[in-house]
Amino acid sequence: MADSNTTKHALAAALKELMEEKPFSKINIADICAKCSMNRKSFYYHFKDKYDLVNWIFDTEFMEDIENGKYDPNAWKFHRDLCNYFYENRNFYRKAMKIRGQNSFSEHFRERCIPMFICVLENLVDEPGINEIQLNFFADAFLLSIERWILSKDCVQPDEFIEAMKSCIRIAHKIHVDDL
Template sequence: MADSNITKKALAASLKELMTEQSFEKINVTQICERCDMNRKSFYYHFKDKYDLINWIFDTEFMALVKDEDLHADYGKHWALVEKACDYFYENHAFYRKALQIKGQNSFSDHFREYIRPLLQNRLSYIFGQGNVDEFVLGFFADAVLCAMERWLLARNCIPSREFVERIKDLTEKCVTAIYREIAEPQQPAPEEAEK
């Protein structure tokens, strides 16, 4: 098991290094293996293809980051977790900028969406106080998270993670406050209706 992880980590480091030099599309398995002095057989023993390796990098690094986190944490701790996750993406934004540009079947964007869905479902179930969150709600929030992350990480001048999270938090709180105020206030007739 330990040897397997050493091999996977060496292949991952090789791919990450290659991605600093060229686009993902131009990288092939032979280059990944040559960079870390391994043969193709070793690569295919552990991974189906280079897309599988990209997903493994995300899964292992991100899972290590959030594995002990409580998704039912209080409001402040929840935002601390969001900031921790965004710090990770920002520290690795050169890698994820290229990973998010992969299109078509096996794209990282699709993998990321599928990965965050259960995390979102868990959090939304807690917020809404219900067991199952329907597909529409889950899809809406998964799209929102993915689009916001892609726009942020693909931006030419990617703002620091703290600023990104602070802006999202500020926007969320302002929207919730405004919606609550609008719902709580009695409906006032439009000026032209009041004159009738």
């Protein structure tokens, strides 16, 4: 097990280094393996493809801590921790969030965050159950805002971004839907 994790972390470090040098689309499995002196067989023993490796990096560096209870389940605390993590690793995630298509990081990020959104919304809404439209509305707003923020050239500090998000929610709360 320790060897497996050592191999995975070596492959992850190699991919991160390569993503500093060139676009993700120009990186292939041979490049990753050469960077950490491994063979393709080792790579494919642990990962389906380079997209799987990107997703594994997020899961082990951030989501694993969530699942192990190291982060407060409070929605704003989770948001702050997530934004701090992305900001600290913004060079990597700026490139990861630009990956499109099947197995993209953006899709994986969404899938991993959906259970948190369900939990938060169920605690906030007085109605029983959250329907798919409500879930997608809030998930899209949250996820696309984070993506736009981290991709911006002049990415503000995480606390400033979170305060701006809170301000948006306060404004939305003041709007009476029937008046629109």
